Amino acid sequence: MKHIKDRRTIRQYRKDEVAEPLLRRLLSEASRTQTMGNLQLYSVVVTRDAEMKHRLAPAHFNQPMVENAPVVLTICADFRRTTDWCDQRKANPGYDNFLSFINAATDALLFTQTFCNLAEEEGLGCCFLGTTVYMPQLIIDVLQLPQLVMPVATITLGWPDEEPPLSDRLGTDAFVHEETYQPYTPERIDAFYGEKESLEENKEFVRINGKDTLAQVFTDCRYTKKDNEAMSAGLLEALKNQGFLD
Numbered sequence: 336m337k338h339i340k341d342r343r344t345i346r347q348y349r350k351d352e353v354a355e356p357l358l359r360r361l362l363s364e365a366s367r368t369q370t371m372g373n374l375q376l377y378s379v380v381v382t383r384d385a386e387m388k389h390r391l392a393p394a395h396f397n398q399p400m401v402e403n404a405p406v407v408l409t410i411c412a413d414f415r416r417t418t419d420w421c422d423q424r425k426a427n428p429g430y431d432n433f434l435s436f437i438n439a440a441t442d443a444l445l446f447t448q449t450f451c452n453l454a455e456e457e458g459l460g461c462c463f464l465g466t467t468v469y470m471p472q473l474i475i476d477v478l479q480l481p482q483l484v485m486p487v488a489t490i491t492l493g494w495p496d497e498e499p500p501l502s503d504r505l506g507t508d509a510f511v512h513e514e515t516y517q518p519y520t521p522e523r524i525d526a527f528y529g530e531k532e533s534l535e536e537n538k539e540f541v542r543i544n545g546k547d548t549l550a551q552v553f554t555d556c557r558y559t560k561k562d563n564e565a566m567s568a569g570l571l572e573a574l575k576n577q578g579f580l581d
Contacts, residue, residue, distance in 0.1 A: 339452070343501060345460025346400040348493030353406050353459065358492075361453050368449035376439035377446050378413040380478050381406065387477070394473040395466040395489065404491035409467070409474060410447045412439030414579075415483040431483065436579040440487045447488040460495035463488065469566045471573040482578035503531050 362379060370376065382388055383406055391409075392401045401407060414430040421428035451461045467474065467489045474486045509527035519527075531537060532549050544552045554560075574580045 341501070342455055343460075343499050344462050345493075345495045345497060345499070346398075346462050346491070347495070347497040348400070348404050348460065348491075349496045351405070351494045353492060353494070357457065358406065361450060361457065364453050365446055365450035368445050370442050370445070371438045374417050375442065375446075376413055376417065377443035378411045378416065378484060379446075380409040380411065380480075382409065383407075390477045391474065391489075394470045394477070395464050396469075398464070398466070400462055400491045401464070401489075404462075404493045406492040408450075408490040408492060409478060409486050410443045410450075410488040410490070411480060412436055412443045412485045412487050413483070414439050415481050418483055431578045433574070433579055435483075436485060436574060440485070443487045447490065451490065454492060458494070459492055462491045464491065468570055471570060472576065475573060475577065480577070482576075485574065485577050485579065503534055503537075505531065 358381070366375060382391060385402070388402045388404075388407055391407060392398070395401045414428075414435050418428040418430055420426075447463070451463070454461055467486050471486050474480070474489075475484075478486070480486065505527055517523075528549075537549050540552055541547070541549055544556050546552050546555060571580065
């Protein structure tokens with residue numbers, strides 16, 4: 336990728352391996368990203384083994400790229416390492432709470448985005464899996480994550496074997512607010528979403544799902560209230576198990 340405007344999500348990869356020295360360099364360079372208190376509240380689990388990828392796949396709804404990508408990276412919010420450091424240095428840590436999870440998750444996601452940018456500059460392709468927080472307990476079990484470590488992002492990584500079209504994006508006027516947050520009136524919604532809704536691929540998306548509007552595809556098919564509530568319950572339970580909630 337030569338420019339951020341050209342970035343594409345890559346789900347199909349060549350069989351070529353991602354060399355270990357290259358991966359290590361990118362992970363090291365990504366660690367220069369912003370971090371709260373210079374604590375680097377993240378850890379990265381690198382998965383190359385086919386059997387391990389097979390075990391992780393159900394947590395990501397068996398999306399093919401999980402098993403087909405040369406490398407799968409699970410980025411975790413990690414207060415375990417910092418807590419152990421404090422325990423071993425006569426300090427009294429107090430990071431078993433929700434605020435600490437938010438801080439660590441922010442660190443982890445900042446690291447994730449920086450890593451993706453660096454990897455794509457090298458010509459590698461990435462796919463960010465939002466499914467990581469849908470069934471986190473399965474990932475926790477497979478990767479043997481201890482308390483105060485919580486998976487928050489997964490990246491499939493490899494050399495691209497496709498060049499998909501660019502996905503549409505809202506214009507800056509849709510998400511930039513000057514001084515105070517401006518309400519989204521019907522007129523503004525029409526202006527911001529009209530182009531997205533008029534794209535032929537989105538019209539087809541509506542048709543094949545048997546819906547009247549693109550918004551209905553998201554509310555009724557892709558991200559339903561029922562699923563969101565069920566997965567929220569699972570996320571909260573995993574956070575309790577990992578020691579971030581009482």
